[in-house]
Amino acid sequence: HGTDKEGFHSYCKYYQHHLKSIKRHKLNILEIGVGGYESPNEGGNSLRMWKNYFKKSNIFGIDIFDKSKLNEERIKIFQGSQTDEVFLKSVVSQIGKIDIVIDDGSHINNHVIETFKILFPLINKDAIYIIEDLQTSYWTNSSGIDWGGSRNLKDPKTSMNFIKGLVDCINHKDFEDKDYIPTYFDQNISSVHFYNKIAFIVKGNFPI
Numbered sequence: 346h347g348t349d350k351e352g353f354h355s356y357c358k359y360y361q362h363h364l365k366s367i368k369r370h371k372l373n374i375l376e377i378g379v380g381g382y383e384s385p386n387e388g389g390n391s392l393r394m395w396k397n398y399f400k401k402s403n404i405f406g407i408d409i410f411d412k413s414k415l416n417e418e419r420i421k422i423f424q425g426s427q428t429d430e431v432f433l434k435s436v437v438s439q440i441g442k443i444d445i446v447i448d449d450g451s452h453i454n455n456h457v458i459e460t461f462k463i464l465f466p467l468i469n470k471d472a473i474y475i476i477e478d479l480q481t482s483y484w485t486n487s488s489g490i491d492w493g494g495s496r497n498l499k500d501p502k503t504s505m506n507f508i509k510g511l512v513d514c515i516n517h518k519d520f521e522d523k524d525y526i527p528t529y530f531d532q533n534i535s536s537v538h539f540y541n542k543i544a545f546i547v548k549g550n551f552p553i
Contacts, residue, residue, distance in 0.1 A: 348390040359540045372402040373443050377427050378450035379408035389415040427460045443468040452481045454493035457504040471549040479505050480542045508544050512537050
């Protein structure tokens with residue numbers, strides 16, 4: 346379908362590894378970022394890929410631009426910002442339960458983190474949240490865009506370091522702090538998987 350998830354980024358092998366066991370399930374899948382920028386007729390390549398791979402599932406997209414012309418059977422696209430909490434909650438209420446989220450949106454670090462904080466608690470209790478293009482964690486300014494990345498590999502404001510911190514959630518029961526109060530993420534993240542430029546964050550008992 347022409348998506349850059351294969352070839353340029355080589356993400357498909359990771360998707361295949363983690364998702365092949367549920368490809369015949371009936372799921373609700375939400376992808377942030379449709380592609381094609383301002384053009385109303387361009388983009389949607391990965392949405393069509395998901396539709397082809399998950400033949401029983403409904404595929405939803407979010408984009409800052411109007412991509413409604415790309416709607417088709419089992420594909421519906423909402424227009425809005427990935428950091429707009431009211432918008433995201435409205436999308437979730439219209440879709441119902443969400444089983445898979447793929448963040449392929451702006452890739453700006455604070456956007457990625459804010460979107461995760463809003464959406465992760467709203468998705469299905471046994472779901473998976475995937476974040477692409479984490480290379481921007483290391484970029485400060487490229488192509489005139491302030492990505493919000495850092496040369497400091499321990500900068501807590503980058504997407505990568507935020508996700509690294511989620512690994513501690515898995516081990517929170519072993520903290521020596523007797524007064525520690527578990528967070529929502531502590532209680533709901535079961536595993537985190539890192540690959541080149543992409544991370545898979547598993548909620549509950551997602552069958553990964």
